Amino acid sequence: MEIPEKYKITTLTHQSTYLVSGELKPWTGETVEVYSTISSTKEYKPTLLGSIPQLGKTEALEALESACLAYGKGQGLWPTMKVVDRIACMETFVEQMKTKRNEVVKLIMWEIGKNLSDSEKEFDRTVDYIYDTIEAYKQIDRDSAKFEKNSGVYAHIRRGPLGVVLCLGPYNYPLNETFTLLIPAILMGNTVIFKPAKLGVLLISPLLEAFQNSFPKGVVNIIYGRGRVLATPIMQTGKIDVLALIGNSTSANALQNNHPKKNRLRLVLGLEAKNPAIVLTDADLDLTIDECIVGTLSFNGQRCTALKILYVHEDIVDEFNTRFSARVDALKFGNPWEEGATLTPLPEPGKPAYIQELIDDAKDKGAKILNKKGGETTHNFIFPTVLYPVSKDMRVYQEEQFGPVIPIVSFSDIQEPLNDMADSNYGQQVSIFGKDINTLSPLIDTLVNLVCRVNLNSSCQRGPDVYPFTGRKDSAFSTLSVHDALRSFSIRTFVASKDNAYNNAILKELLENKTSNFINTDYLL
Ligand code: G3H
Numbered sequence: 001m002e003i004p005e006k007y008k009i010t011t012l013t014h015q016s017t018y019l020v021s022g023e024l025k026p027w028t029g030e031t032v033e034v035y036s037t038i039s040s041t042k043e044y045k046p047t048l049l050g051s052i053p054q055l056g057k058t059e060a061l062e063a064l065e066s067a068c069l070a071y072g073k074g075q076g077l078w079p080t081m082k083v084v085d086r087i088a089c090m091e092t093f094v095e096q097m098k099t100k101r102n103e104v105v106k107l108i109m110w111e112i113g114k115n116l117s118d119s120e121k122e123f124d125r126t127v128d129y130i131y132d133t134i135e136a137y138k139q140i141d142r143d144s145a146k147f148e149k150n151s152g153v154y155a156h157i158r159r160g161p162l163g164v165v166l167c168l169g170p171y172n173y174p175l176n177e178t179f180t181l182l183i184p185a186i187l188m189g190n191t192v193i194f195k196p197a198k199l200g201v202l203l204i205s206p207l208l209e210a211f212q213n214s215f216p217k218g219v220v221n222i223i224y225g226r227g228r229v230l231a232t233p234i235m236q237t238g239k240i241d242v243l244a245l246i247g248n249s250t251s252a253n254a255l256q257n258n259h260p261k262k263n264r265l266r267l268v269l270g271l272e273a274k275n276p277a278i279v280l281t282d283a284d285l286d287l288t289i290d291e292c293i294v295g296t297l298s299f300n301g302q303r304c305t306a307l308k309i310l311y312v313h314e315d316i317v318d319e320f321n322t323r324f325s326a327r328v329d330a331l332k333f334g335n336p337w338e339e340g341a342t343l344t345p346l347p348e349p350g351k352p353a354y355i356q357e358l359i360d361d362a363k364d365k366g367a368k369i370l371n372k373k374g375g376e377t378t379h380n381f382i383f384p385t386v387l388y389p390v391s392k393d394m395r396v397y398q399e400e401q402f403g404p405v406i407p408i409v410s411f412s413d414i415q416e417p418l419n420d421m422a423d424s425n426y427g428q429q430v431s432i433f434g435k436d437i438n439t440l441s442p443l444i445d446t447l448v449n450l451v452c453r454v455n456l457n458s459s460c461q462r463g464p465d466v467y468p469f470t471g472r473k474d475s476a477f478s479t480l481s482v483h484d485a486l487r488s489f490s491i492r493t494f495v496a497s498k499d500n501a502y503n504n505a506i507l508k509e510l511l512e513n514k515t516s517n518f519i520n521t522d523y524l525l
Helices: 057-074 083-098 103-110 118-142 174-188 202-214 227-236 251-257 287-300 318-331 351-364 415-423 435-451 482-488 502-512
Strands: 017-020 023-026 033-041 046-053 148-149 153-161 162-168 189-195 218-223 242-246 268-269 275-279 307-313 385-388 405-411 429-433 453-456 490-498
Touching: 017 057, 017 490, 023 435, 033 057, 033 103, 046 103, 046 429, 057 189, 057 218, 057 227, 057 351, 083 118, 083 202, 083 287, 103 118, 103 189, 103 202, 103 307, 118 174, 148 202, 153 502, 162 174, 162 227, 174 189, 174 242, 174 482, 189 227, 202 218, 227 251, 227 385, 227 482, 251 268, 287 307, 287 318, 287 405, 307 318, 307 415, 318 385, 318 405, 351 385, 351 405, 405 415, 415 435, 429 435, 429 482, 435 453, 490 502
Parallel strands: 162 189, 162 242, 189 218, 242 268, 275 307, 275 429, 307 405, 385 405, 429 453
Antiparallel strands: 017 023, 017 218, 033 046, 148 153, 153 490
């Protein structure tokens, strides 16, 4: 189908600078080309979108130096600045960001194949997240705009920054998830080094100038290249105070292990998951199937919150399988800007082959493909495949597929999925479908201890962003939400003084003259 004029790639985005010490430094060294798996021509050919610098250790350490200098071991301008002034910088940034919506949305579609409405949602949700974070920070500031007194000691307690943050985001939400780390980290007074994800890199380009001119130099540093090449030497210096990463536990562990003083390293991690759906005999199947379609296949299953395994009670599994498979086959595949395209090209060139491996392995071990279109492959896509019956020895049971393949397991005793979840390495969320409260109650009471969000007759998801987003075991470390993220990137720190006339006079003077950015009881509106 013809690409609409406004979505055609007419100019290439050659990112020829990186942001360090407040400067967009020109890069003349090695670069790599960025391709989309979407074809612009009838005959399939990946589309060239532009190029990015392939920076090395020297530039990585230069960015680290810049962030360290701006933090100034806690004495820098940014960490000691008044909250209201930091908020003003963030407001400047978000205003400029909003003007780049079309450019960023177009690049999200081309770089990662996300459909138009979801790409727009990703942008708008991120803008909302920034405004909500500003409001939440004001509230935190208001709540701490006071003194308390215990056992004869006055205390003025606030949240302060932690230091230098290394921020690494994922390719499936290259804007939103990255910014849910970056924005609270910056706002709380930390300085950051940010390396965009392996895919979804060019979409940061339209925002570089906004980062450059909204914050004091060195507060935000943006570098390009391979994670291992850049992040390893940065971690080895021991100068990183917070590792903020949304990705997988293998890279998170490797990076932590590079840090010479792990006790100094705080972690904010969103990692892999294998969220199950459990469908009970009394589930409303219309609603359950709707939710399972969205849960398993939004963005082709490339979400950490996706439903990645379906447990269906044996009494209803045949009906569920028939109806669910028909619904999967009815989904429309198309390029991201095509009307009604829920399934879109996969951005990783090797993904269809990987999904095929999972399918072949499952078939070898006794599973069948239930849907007619399951496994149909094109250059950049493999049609969602419903596999049944799935057993524990299959790779699709064990691995986080992060793509369009749906394993179904039937159970007769609810203890079977519960035991599987308890034994699993993952613990993010679960969806439970059913109605009888006598069945649901004990289940809920157990499930809340196995994961961190139990979705009742609803698919798993991160939002709304005000709710805590976290996980157990290999699924997460620290909690993210608009409010919790501000906490995760800060520490409580306070000024204390014994209640006596001498100290109280000083405090009074400090408050009246407003000479300290920390000690003040102003109410931020
Ligand atoms: O990839 C994981 C995302 O946090 C999922 O967010 O549930 O809003 O798609 P979402």
